Amino acid sequence: MSIPMSKEDGVELRRVTVSVNGESRTVEVEPRLLLAHLLRQGLGLTGTHIGCDTTNCGACTVLYDGEPVKSCTMLAVQAEGHEVTTVEGLGTPSELDPVQEGFKEEHALQCGFCTPGMMLASKALVSRNANPSEEDVRWALGGNLCRCTGYQNIVKAVLWAAEKQRAVDGAAEADPTVTAPRSDATL
Incomplete structure (x- = not known):
């Protein structure tokens, strides 16, 4: 209180x-x-x-x-x-979160104004659903508007991030010395 x-x-x-x-x-x-x-x-x-x-x-x-x-x-x-x-x-300049990497790799931003909100909504989705479908991504981002991109690259970026996160998590399970990326938003 x-x-x-x-x-x-x-x-x-x-x-x-x-x-x-x-x-x-x-x-x-x-x-x-x-x-x-x-x-x-x-x-x-x-x-x-x-x-x-x-x-x-x-x-x-x-x-x-x-x-x-x-x-x-x-x-x-x-x-x-x-x-x-x-x-x-989410990450650091030297160690991006998979969501940040996905937005970079899939060219999921233009003006960048909506990007922080899109990334955080995406992080929440990837944290609770390791293998989201395109429909899952579109639903999770339904409350975030982008006036520039048409969303296709944003959806691809989130799917990329989920795949990367699965690979990192799988590597961490196989080798305990592998450190998973920082995740402040585990659900």
């Missing part, structure tokens, strides 16, 4: 502790602050994009305890005690 801490311009602030990309963060926020704004302005994680403020476009999708949510309509105080994963938490 958030604890009232102080007042700023007559608005009571609340202390919120949330794990973001595996790091515990404690911040004071107005109770009406949206999670997307906390991530972008409060924590400097600008990979979370804001497109519509109405949950229609999915650009602001993050993982909340491994499940994709639209952060533009979720209050920051609702994240108290939970794990939030943003696109910055």
Whole structure:
């Protein structure tokens, strides 16, 4: 539960502790602050994009305890005690997550505005379904809009990522010294 801490311009602030990309963060926020704004302005994680403020476009999708949510309509105080994963938490420049690799390999982005939300929705799918069909991918991405690509390469990227993740997981099972890629969003 958030604890009232102080007042700023007559608005009571609340202390919120949330794990973001595996790091515990404690911040004071107005109770009406949206999670997307906390991530972008409060924590400097600008990979979370804001497109519509109405949950229609999915650009602001993050993982909340491994499940994709639209952060533009979720209050920051609702994240108290939970794990939030943003696109910055998927991989590193030297070791991309299979979803990031898939988007690169299959040319699944153009302007890039929808890409972070698409990647996080894709990560959630691949984490819970190791062998998704094209229909599964299209259903999982149904709440994310892309105005550039027509989706075909995005679907191919997610299928590529699932195949890569299966190969990595299979190698890890066969050889315990093989390290599976970082996965903050295991469902």
